[in-house]
Amino acid sequence: MVTDSAGVEIITSTKPAWPGDGGWTLAASPSLVIGDTAGSPNEEFTHIRRVFTLPGGLIAAVNQSRLPQIRIFDAAGQWVRSIGDAGGGPGEFRFIWDAWLAPPDTLVTFDAGLSRITVFGPDGDVRDMITFEQAGSAGLSAIPWDRFADGTFIMRRNRFVPEGTSGSGRSRAPVLRVNAHGQVVDTLGTFPDMDYITMPSGAPNMLRYGGISVQTVIGDRYYRGMGDDFTIDEYDATGRHLRSLRRNFEPRPVTDDLLDRIRALELDTVAEGRREFLERDWAERPHAATFRAYDANWIADAAGNLWVPAFVTPFEDTTEWTVFDTDGRWLGTVAMPSAFRPEEIGTDYVLGVWKDEFDVETIRRYSLNGKR
DSSP: OEEEETTEEEEEESSOSSOTTOSOEEOSSOSEEESSSOOSGGGOOSOEEEEEEOGGGOEEEEEOSSSOEEEEEOTTSOEEEEEOOBSSSTTOBSOEEEEEEETTTEEEEEETTTTEEEEEOTTSOEEEEEEOOOTTOSSOSEEEEEEOTTSOEEEEESOSSOTTOOSEEEEEEEEEEEOTTSOEEEEEEEEEEEEEEEOTTSOEEEOBTOOBOEEEEETTEEEEEOSSSSEEEEEETTOOEEEEEEEOOOOOBOOHHHHHHHHHHHHHHSOGGGHHHHHHHHHHOOBOSBOOSBOSOOEEBTTOOEEEEBOOOTTOSEEEEEEEOTTSOEEEEEEEETTEEEEEEOSSEEEEEEEOTTOOEEEEEEEEETOO
């Protein structure tokens, strides 16, 4: 159903467009794994921030920290070269906050430790380095959150609740579009940001499982939502509200039984030095009545379809990904292992990061069956 509200197109799907026996499915086993045997340090990852496919089938893996660098592998998963190293010189990193692929083969990184944008060619040559200025701030009070196709960035503060906040409620935050120097180009708007509660210590904290802003940039569009229901709002690069994508969704209650299981799991796996803090947090911080409708890491596939993961608890082995087509229709859902984080969805594959029970990361590619 498509309606219009003050110039905003509202697209509501009460059921998926795919037939019950149709749709797309992920292959049961990966067609490529990088890092499972860790035959060299180049295949040992500490935190993979992004994975991209480059022309010719090369795969770029962005290792965020503890030897921050970009590692290039061939189509068979063999290491080819590494770009960058630890340090503060040209082409070096302290902490890679994020990275983006500027098609077809240019890699753009933001280093949070250096507050610096670096642009690399496909062979690792440094094409540009720009200090991301943050006037009046010491450290990262605001960060480039995502990147538009024209090279500008979404910038938002690195604090979900302003200092001095008390009580409880839903915070709001401005979202700006800035250039690579950090200079404001436009203001997209001021949006809801996080459900918060003031703790006995007087410090605000997130309401457990409460609403929190999820946002991403795809091409020249800005998408966001809070997860109260299954609604995705789409804006252009000037902040004009274009569409609201909605699908039928039944909120899932946060039950005492499930909370007890999650608490026990967290306390069982936390480092001993943080156990007392975690016990106090569980005792003092309240929770929302229902879980959020979706989680972060929204992604567009090669055809422009938008993929949105359901919110899952630590006990769920499978995540259902909702797929909206370019017209905003709910096509259906695709099940993926919860241990797998997709970073790129092509015409017939999904490339991403697998994290095992020991938090060891590998890169995996799966065939996507039924997609054309």
